[in-house]
Structures are given as structure tokens and as C-alpha cells.
Amino acid sequence: MDPTAEYVLLMDFIPVDDKRYRYAFHSSSWLVSGRADAAAPSRMHFHPDSPARGAQWMKQTVSFDCLKLTNNLLDDNGHMILNSMHRYQPRFHVVFVDPAPNSYLNAQRNFTSFSFLETRFIAVTAYQNHRITQLKIASNPFAKGFRSTDTQEWASSSRTLPMLCPPDNRRGRRSSKEQDWNSSLNHLNITAILPIGY
Incomplete structure (x- = not known):
């Protein structure tokens, strides 16, 4: 990051596949139990400190601890809506706040996404194990x-x-x-x- 430039940090969650899962107690493992439900409304979570200069983002660990998940399709609190018993991949996005008047021409270059396989998870509403x-x-x-x-x-x-x-x-x-x-x-x-x- 450029210490003097401004950036917006965001997160979202995308389905890993088109399957629904269930937990098998006898084998302590997750098994496919059918086709996925209709996708929940897609939302982006803006980090509350956005936008901020690169120097601020880089001086400490960036935490998304105020991000909340829900399976309520009618949620109006801005929580991330996920389907229970479905597998998701969190994605982290860094957006450069381009001060140029024609910044929309460089939108693709100013937007970078990151995802880590280790962060994949199955959303549940109750502990299965x-x-x-x-x-x-x-x-x-x-x-x-x-x-x-x-x-x-x-x-x-x-x-x-x-x-x-x-x-x-x-x-x-x-x-x-x-x-x-x-x-x-x-x-x-x-x-x-x-x-x-x-």
C-alpha cells in the first residue's frame, strides 16, 4: 500500500460449491446431502475505518470483528446472509480510492481481491459436533x-x-x-x- 493513498477494505462470502452438507456423527465428517438452496442475497461488508490511508492500515492488524453473520433472509441490520449447512469462502478486497476524475476507467486495476483456502467453512446455526x-x-x-x-x-x-x-x-x-x-x-x-x- 502507498502510505499516503486512501484505501477501502471490504469482505464478502461466496459459495464454494452448489451442495448442501450434513454432519455424520459416526464418522465425524461432513457429507454432501443434496443440492444447495437458492443463494442468499449477496452483500459486501465495508470495514468501518474505510476509507483510510495506507499508513493507517499497515501500522496494525486489521480486524473485521464487527462483521456478523445471519441466516435470516429478511435481515435489515446489514449482517452477511448465509445459508446454513452450506460451504463458503471468505474474500477480502482492497480498493484504491483513485482521486482522478476518470477513475472509473481504472476500476479493475484499483480493485484487488484475496482469498485463502484455510478460511473456508460450513455455516451452521448450531454446533454439530x-x-x-x-x-x-x-x-x-x-x-x-x-x-x-x-x-x-x-x-x-x-x-x-x-x-x-x-x-x-x-x-x-x-x-x-x-x-x-x-x-x-x-x-x-x-x-x-x-x-x-x-
């Missing part, structure tokens, strides 16, 4: 309630716990506490025992 679920519980500070007293048990256990109903099997509108609890369970993709008297 129970070991990943256990790792998340063991390392997430917000999941203390799901841990046993024996920290070694999480590393070796491969079973899930049964889900018990709230006391009296009560129905109807759930309290905000119950909703928060269930939201946590959905986020962690595990079943758990509700505490007595909950």
Missing part, C-alpha cells in the same frame, strides 16, 4: 451453570443430559427468566437439567 459443544461450555464464561463440578468430566463425557420441564408442567406465557434460560440452551445447542424450584 458434541465435542465442540463441550469445549464451548468449558471455555465460555457465560456457561458456568452448564458445567459439572468436575472439570475433567466435560472433556471425557460424550453424552447429553435430559431436559426436564419446569415445576408443575406449567404452560402458557413463560417468564423472562425462562425465556433467557431457553435462549441460552438454544445458543449452546445442548440439553440440560433445569434446577429444582426454577
Whole structure:
């Protein structure tokens, strides 16, 4: 980068293939399960510091930590929309902000894209591998309630716990506490025992 020139940094995600995947527990591997769903709306994520001079981009690690993914096709928050159980390749783009009045003539030269095979991934809405679920519980500070007293048990256990109903099997509108609890369970993709008297 030219330290004095301005650049815009962007990211997007493209499908790797036209297939849908599923996780096979018996072989701990991803298998093709059919044709891909219709492609989600394509979006570009602009780095919030863009545009900035080359000197600023080069003086520190550039982080896209505010980029968020969703599978909600109706999202209006600017998140990147991906189809769950599909394989994607992130792409990184650097655009030179050409001050020339006829810069559009050099658009192709001013736009450079990079992609790295190591960054390919399968988008999911829940953990498919129970070991990943256990790792998340063991390392997430917000999941203390799901841990046993024996920290070694999480590393070796491969079973899930049964889900018990709230006391009296009560129905109807759930309290905000119950909703928060269930939201946590959905986020962690595990079943758990509700505490007595909950």
C-alpha cells in the first residue's frame, strides 16, 4: 500500500460449491446431502475505518470483528446472509480510492481481491459436533451453570443430559427468566437439567 493513498477494505462470502452438507456423527465428517438452496442475497461488508490511508492500515492488524453473520433472509441490520449447512469462502478486497476524475476507467486495476483456502467453512446455526459443544461450555464464561463440578468430566463425557420441564408442567406465557434460560440452551445447542424450584 502507498502510505499516503486512501484505501477501502471490504469482505464478502461466496459459495464454494452448489451442495448442501450434513454432519455424520459416526464418522465425524461432513457429507454432501443434496443440492444447495437458492443463494442468499449477496452483500459486501465495508470495514468501518474505510476509507483510510495506507499508513493507517499497515501500522496494525486489521480486524473485521464487527462483521456478523445471519441466516435470516429478511435481515435489515446489514449482517452477511448465509445459508446454513452450506460451504463458503471468505474474500477480502482492497480498493484504491483513485482521486482522478476518470477513475472509473481504472476500476479493475484499483480493485484487488484475496482469498485463502484455510478460511473456508460450513455455516451452521448450531454446533454439530458434541465435542465442540463441550469445549464451548468449558471455555465460555457465560456457561458456568452448564458445567459439572468436575472439570475433567466435560472433556471425557460424550453424552447429553435430559431436559426436564419446569415445576408443575406449567404452560402458557413463560417468564423472562425462562425465556433467557431457553435462549441460552438454544445458543449452546445442548440439553440440560433445569434446577429444582426454577
